[in-house]
Amino acid sequence: METNHGHGHLVIIGGHEDRTHDKAVLQRFVELAGGPEKKIVVISAASGVAEKMWAIYDQAFADLGVARRAHLRIESREDANADTVLRELADAGGIFMTGGDQKRLMANIGGTAFDRELHAAYLKRGVCIGGTSAGASAMSGHMLATGHAGTTPEKGAVNLGAGLGLVRGVVIDQHFSERHRLSRLLTVVAQNPYLQGAGIDEDTALVIERGVGIEVIGQGAVTIVDGRTMHSNMASAASGECPRLVDVRLHLLPTGTRYALSGPGEDGDVPAALRDFINTVTKRIDYHENH
Amino acid sequence: METNHGHGHLVIIGGHEDRTHDKAVLQRFVELAGGPEKKIVVISAASGVAEKMWAIYDQAFADLGVARRAHLRIESREDANADTVLRELADAGGIFMTGGDQKRLMANIGGTAFDRELHAAYLKRGVCIGGTSAGASAMSGHMLATGHAGTTPEKGAVNLGAGLGLVRGVVIDQHFSERHRLSRLLTVVAQNPYLQGAGIDEDTALVIERGVGIEVIGQGAVTIVDGRTMHSNMASAASGECPRLVDVRLHLLPTGTRYALSGPGEDGDVPAALRDFINTVTKRIDYHENH
Numbered sequence: 001m002e003t004n005h006g007h008g009h010l011v012i013i014g015g016h017e018d019r020t021h022d023k024a025v026l027q028r029f030v031e032l033a034g035g036p037e038k039k040i041v042v043i044s045a046a047s048g049v050a051e052k053m054w055a056i057y058d059q060a061f062a063d064l065g066v067a068r069r070a071h072l073r074i075e076s077r078e079d080a081n082a083d084t085v086l087r088e089l090a091d092a093g094g095i096f097m098t099g100g101d102q103k104r105l106m107a108n109i110g111g112t113a114f115d116r117e118l119h120a121a122y123l124k125r126g127v128c129i130g131g132t133s134a135g136a137s138a139m140s141g142h143m144l145a146t147g148h149a150g151t152t153p154e155k156g157a158v159n160l161g162a163g164l165g166l167v168r169g170v171v172i173d174q175h176f177s178e179r180h181r182l183s184r185l186l187t188v189v190a191q192n193p194y195l196q197g198a199g200i201d202e203d204t205a206l207v208i209e210r211g212v213g214i215e216v217i218g219q220g221a222v223t224i225v226d227g228r229t230m231h232s233n234m235a236s237a238a239s240g241e242c243p244r245l246v247d248v249r250l251h252l253l254p255t256g257t258r259y260a261l262s263g264p265g266e267d268g269d270v271p272a273a274l275r276d277f278i279n280t281v282t283k284r285i286d287y288h289e290n291h
Numbered sequence: 292m293e294t295n296h297g298h299g300h301l302v303i304i305g306g307h308e309d310r311t312h313d314k315a316v317l318q319r320f321v322e323l324a325g326g327p328e329k330k331i332v333v334i335s336a337a338s339g340v341a342e343k344m345w346a347i348y349d350q351a352f353a354d355l356g357v358a359r360r361a362h363l364r365i366e367s368r369e370d371a372n373a374d375t376v377l378r379e380l381a382d383a384g385g386i387f388m389t390g391g392d393q394k395r396l397m398a399n400i401g402g403t404a405f406d407r408e409l410h411a412a413y414l415k416r417g418v419c420i421g422g423t424s425a426g427a428s429a430m431s432g433h434m435l436a437t438g439h440a441g442t443t444p445e446k447g448a449v450n451l452g453a454g455l456g457l458v459r460g461v462v463i464d465q466h467f468s469e470r471h472r473l474s475r476l477l478t479v480v481a482q483n484p485y486l487q488g489a490g491i492d493e494d495t496a497l498v499i500e501r502g503v504g505i506e507v508i509g510q511g512a513v514t515i516v517d518g519r520t521m522h523s524n525m526a527s528a529a530s531g532e533c534p535r536l537v538d539v540r541l542h543l544l545p546t547g548t549r550y551a552l553s554g555p556g557e558d559g560d561v562p563a564a565l566r567d568f569i570n571t572v573t574k575r576i577d578y579h580e581n582h
Contacts, residue, residue, distance in 0.1 A: 151468035152492065152512050153543065177442035180471045186543065201443065221443050221533050225541075231562045242512050242545035247564035250516075250541045252444065252477065254533035271522045273538035 008126040010166055010208040014174040014200030015099055015133035017218065019060040025205050025218045026060055029094060032128040032207070036065035038093025045074040045108045046100030046134040053098040072114075080112035089117045094128045097135030103145055105138050106163060115164065122166060122210075123284075129166060130205075133174050140172045141165035142195055144188060149179055153187040156239040160192065167208060169280040173199045176223060189227030190234045190243050196277055199223040204255060208281050213260035216253045224251040224277055249273055299417040301457055301499040305465040305491030306390055306424035308509065310351040316496050316509045317351055320385060323419040323498070327356035329384025336365040336399045337391030337425040344389045363405075371403035380408045385419045388426030394436055394452060396429050401453060413457060413501075414575075420457060421496075424465045431463045432456035433486055435479060440470055444478040447530040451483065458499060460571040464490045467514060480518035481525045481534050487568055488516040495546060499572050504551035507544045515542040515568055540564055 009032040017025040030036055042057045044050035054071040061069050070088050074080045089095065095118060097105065109115050121127035131139050143163030150157060160171065171188050173181050176199030185197040200206055201220025208214050216222050226249040234243045251274055259270045259278055270278055300323040308316040321327055333348045335341035345362040352360050361379050365371050380386065386409060388396065400406050412418035422430050434454030441448060451462065462479050464472050467490030476488035491497055492511025499505050507513050517540040525534045542565055550561045550569055561569055 152545070177474070182473060183468070231564075242543070244545055244548055245541070245543040246562045248541040248543070250536070250539040252533070252536040252539070254443070254535055257535055271537045273522075 007210040007212055008122045009128040009210070010122070010139060011128060011130040011205050012136045012139055012167075012172060012200060012208065013130065013132035013205040014136065014176055014202050014220065016175065016202035017132055017205070018203055019056055023060060023064060025203060027064055028205070028207065028217050029096065029128060029130040030061065030064050030066055033094025034128070036067070038066075039068035039070065039091055040066050040094045040096060041070045041072050041088050041092045043072050043074060043095065043097045043135070044100070046102060046105035046138070047098050048100060048104070050075070053100070057096065057098065074108050074114065077108060077112055080109045080114040086113055086117050089114070089121055092121065092127060094130060095121060097131035097138065099133030099135060102134040102137040102143055102163070103161060105134055106143065106161060110162060110164075118164065119166070136174045136200060137172050138163045139166045140170050141168045142171050142192065144171050144173055147184045147187070149181045149184045151183060152242045153183045153190060153245070155187070155191070155234060155237045155241050155243055158184050158187045158191065160188070167281050168283065169194070170196050170198050170277070173197065175202055177201045177220060182223065182225070185223070185225055186245060186248065189225050189230070189248065190232055190245055193227040193230060193232070196280070197225040199225070211282055211284050213258065213282060214278055216255050216257040218255055221252055221254040224253065224274075225249070226251070226277065251277075298503055299413045299501040300419040301413070301430060302419060302421040302496050303427045303430055303458075303463060303491060303499065304421065304423035304496040304509075305427065305467055305493050305511065307466070307493035308423055308496070309494055310347055314351060314355060316494060318355055319496070319498065319508055320387065320419060320421040321352065321355050321357060324385025325419070327358065329357075330359035330361065330382055331357050331385045331387060332361045332363050332379050332383045334363050334365060334386065334388045334426070335391070337393060337396035337429070338389050339391060339395070341366070344391070348387065348389065365399050365405065368399060368403055371400045371405035377404055377408050380405070380412055383412065383418060385421060386412060388422035388429065390424030390426060393425040393428040393434055393454070396425055397434065397452060397454060401455070406455065409455065410457070427465045427491060428463050429454045430457045431461050432459045433462050433483065435462050435464055438475045438478065440472045440475045442474060443533045444474045444481060444536070446478070446482070446525060446528045446532050446534055449475050449478045449482065451479070458572050459574065460485070461487050461489050461568070464488065466493055468492045468511060473514065473516070476514070476516050477536060477539065480516050480521070480539065481523055481536055484518040484521060484523070487519075487571070490514040490516070502573055502575050504549065504573060505569055507546050507548040509546055512543055512545040515544065515565075516540070517542070517568065542568075
């Protein structure tokens with residue numbers, strides 16, 4: 001229970017964050033974890049090349065001055081329930097989930113003691129949770145599990161699974177602009193109109209400060225698609241068909257964007273069209289509400 | 292003045308329409324031109340390989356049963372003012388503008404007698420005007436002239452020019468989903484928020500019946516972006532910077548979509564969010580209002 005940096009942060013990274021040069025996104029993660037004197041633990045359970053992933057982040061966090069670095073080797077659900085693994089979380093300032101496959105990650109940690117302790121770290125101790133690529137997708141309650149990114153949206157082209165639920169009401173996609181994934185995110189909201197889609201570019205992060213606000217950092221932008229006011233023929237469209245979508249709201253938030261719920265931020269008051277998104281992702285929820 | 296098919300149609304094609312197999316988009320163009328017994332004239336002035344273009348469309352329209360086909364060779368503004376050229380328009384049922392470069396097309400025909408006669412054909416005689424790729428872009432009053440399609444919108448990345456103004460209040464982009472051009476269309480509306488953007492996929496057309504309604508035909512979809520309610524920092528953003536855009540409205544209209552202004556169409560009443568777009572593009576305007 002040593003670390004408590006206040007509200008808890010999520011650093012949701014769109015993949016390919018710089019790890020060898022300016023490391024701006026990882027540097028912010030370290031700052032939000034309490035600075036280089038705090039311990040950072042790395043979860044590579046999404047990856048099929050876990051040791052290689054660890055080597056990359058071990059070096060990157062060492063370069064950022066972090067002395068206490070730990071690799072949590074989770075290759076099974078037994079590992080994710082092991083006391084030795086759980087003890088590593090207890091004094092962590094930051095917990096970082098690497099890329100790989102979000103389904104592999106969730107298969108190994110979903111519903112385990114590790115999952116419960118991860119939430120406790122974020123919700124009770126204000127630990128900073130970072131995730132990149134698959135590690136980013138896994139943070140939402142409804143997780144984009146599989147889906148090809150065609151040139152236009154396509155009914156049935158995406159499937160959701162159960163993610164960690166550190167953030168709710170939103171589906172996260174990554175490598176967003178680089179892999180031209182707007183179509184598949186539109187498919188997600190067309191199929192699930194009460195969820196908002198958040199597409200995060202490479203070397204870019206959506207930073208969420210619980211109960212406080214959001215910020216976009218890094219090189220690119222975060223694209224939000226909101227289908228709640230949409231008119232659509234999704235229900236009657238055939239599988240594989242491109243649906244008709246009228247009145248989707250789209251927000252493009254480039255790096256540097258900051259919005260705080262209380263009072264005007266650097267960019268002024270939160271626009272009405274974004275308020276619900278920010279309320280939703282910064283909401284104080286506890287583990288049991290999630291599951 | 293022989294042809295009058297009623298209201299006049301625009302067939303605005305996103306490029307790469309099929310010319311050798313089903314030719315569904317070109318077939319519809321021929322139908323809207325009054326059928327194969329009518330004369331079709333082809334304008335290749337956008338292209339650097341005009342004779343090659345003519346050979347392709349000459350064959351395609353022949354395959355569709357059109358007996359009277361004419362190639363209007365316009366390589367200069369003098370050509371576009373020549374009586375021999377203008378006479379070819381007088382009894383045309385359909386006028387088709389090929390791809391190439393919309394700036395080349397406008398440099399040769401903008402403000403010429405040909406331009407004036409083209410409008411008269413559409414507005415007074417109800418002739419069907421088709422255009423693909425560059426020929427599609429040139430149809431709007433504000434024409435997308437140059438612009439690279441980056442992964443995210445970018446201040447200053449697009450430049451508009453003066454197009455034909457057969458349709459107003461809208462900027463047309465083509466090869467839309469295939470070349471991932473949403474970012475540049477967002478740049479257009481961010482810079483020009485009173486214009487709506489219409490991005491047309493390949494082998495797909497937005498068909499506009501003047502005073503009546505719209506239809507999407509072909510293989511793909513038409514994407515409309517409406518920035519009129521948007522909040523943006525475009526004015527203060529630096530050149531090359533990705534702007535912040537909040538509350539852009541996006542509409543995705545796949546093939547088969549039909550909306551009529553008067554009474555419910557096949558897809559029911561026009562949704563409120565689309566009504567203004569449809570009103571705008573189907574508006575009855577005359578040549579002199581345009582220029």
